[in-house]
Amino acid sequence: MTKVDVIIIGAGAAGLFCAAQAGYRGRSVTVLDHAKKVGRKILMSGGGRCNFTNMYTSPDNFLSKNAHYCKSALSKYTQWDFIALVNEYGIAHHEKTLGQLFCDDSAKNIVDMLLTECQKAKVNIRTQTEILEIEKQESGFKIHTNSGEYICESLVVATGGLSMPKLGATPFGYQIAEQFGHTIEATRAGLVPFTLHDHDKAALSELSGISVEAVASCHNTSFKENILFTHRGLSGPAILQISSYWTPGETVELNLSPNLSLLNELQQKQTESPNAQLGTVLSHYFPKRFVQTALSYFNLENKPLKQYQGKQLQQIAETFEQWHLKPNGTEGYRTAEVTLGGVSTEQLSSKTMESKLVPGLYFIGEVVDVTGMLGGFNFQWAWSSGWVAGQVC
Structure with a gap:
């Protein structure tokens, strides 16, 4: 004793x-x-x-x-x-x-x-x-x-x-x-990567290793840092931060162009280089491999900017700036940094x-x-x- x-x-x-x-x-x-x-x-x-x-x-x-x-x-x-x-x-x-x-x-x-x-x-x-x-x-x-x-x-x-x-x-x-x-x-689990539903995972898993700056938002809380695509889903500081505010079944909003107005950029490029294809222009702002996958994932046509009319460029900008993603879940306590x-x-x-x-x-x-x-x-x-x-x- x-x-x-x-x-x-x-x-x-x-x-x-x-x-x-x-x-x-x-x-x-x-x-x-x-x-x-x-x-x-x-x-x-x-x-x-x-x-x-x-x-x-x-x-x-x-x-x-x-x-x-x-x-x-x-x-x-x-x-x-x-x-x-x-x-x-x-x-x-x-x-x-x-x-x-x-x-x-x-x-x-x-x-x-x-x-x-x-x-x-x-x-x-x-x-x-x-x-x-x-x-x-x-x-x-x-x-x-x-x-x-x-x-x-x-x-x-x-x-x-x-x-x-x-x-x-x-x-x-x-x-x-x-x-x-x-x-x-x-x-x-908190400060933990997200896993994705099968259709999102299949479409985005080839981006594994690519990182982009973004604003991740949920419940009126936002974090501006990098997000990282993984073979299981999404990670990176902005995702880990927002995971603590997210509960299953909810949607996370991602702004993939937090430092500039994508609409202004696209409109300017449409005037300056009307024959440039959408994918080529987007590659000025995002990694090339990301752009190729994103066009397919978001069902966007890759055509010359001069062929977009009316609100089409605005819709494209909003697709990247207001991406509503519903995670399947998280990786759980196995990789969570906190409880x-x-x-x-x-x-x-x-x-x-x-x-x-x-x-x-x-x-x-x-x-x-x-x-x-x-x-x-x-x-x-x-x-x-x-x-x-x-x-x-």
Whole structure:
């Protein structure tokens, strides 16, 4: 039987960061994780370079049933606080686009930093530890594991969501929440590629690998970034972003010409080069292979511009600027970067992440119903929620 002040379940971003904060307060902290290695999701994030935060982080970058819930934690521990820590460790980094900060070298720099922080704070990390049962005691908790029993005053659940099961994602955190009477907001895959219906897939799969800038819109929310055609459907930043707002059966609108009026361009070219064929002109604005497929897919005739009359050019422009596509679904948790939904914020303190139902029980990171947009926001939520819980647990 091992007695400690704090047990943290999950050695990911939120769990490790929280553990160090609690350890620095003089609390005895043990982190338990079922995996062989800590921080696996950190290591593969951002193409192995870890998009560890975003300079423009604000509450507007998060989805939750309670839009205000994330404000307190994000204001108490900001992106600038984490950037200062990264700088303190001399980790070279750069801004890629839209405030997204990546390591110059490797995501391993961030994991090493977290482990060093835990070491300094005298945190004990136990991997390959399976939790068999959790019991609430008069004061604190008793944790039964495959490597012995633990007693703790505070229990912090930092188990992540359901995305990327190959990296060890499980519903365990939600099960703990339910065991102690917490509500789970419905979960689904977020920041995930779309799959297409058979007829769209057959027509567009030959575009696999082609990327175009676009605006993807759904539910009065729009993202202007690249979309990427894949052999299964559509991916790329704009698609991943809008996937978090889309629900099955709905249509996504894509503007494939976000930086110019295609109608103006076509009308001008009709005057300047009336004998130029539509496909040739469109190839000035889109990849050639995309144009060939698009003409067929949208049932557009490839003829000289002078042969188009009336509103025909306007209809062609609208076809590219208002493409209404109904996805078949998403690729699901297998490739999703995050899980939408999770432990309801109604039953958690926004200032400390502590359960309102069970004193001494905390939920942090992705297991909570707070989901960031693409671009480092989910890591910032891990740092902020882990930090506030670490000040009190």
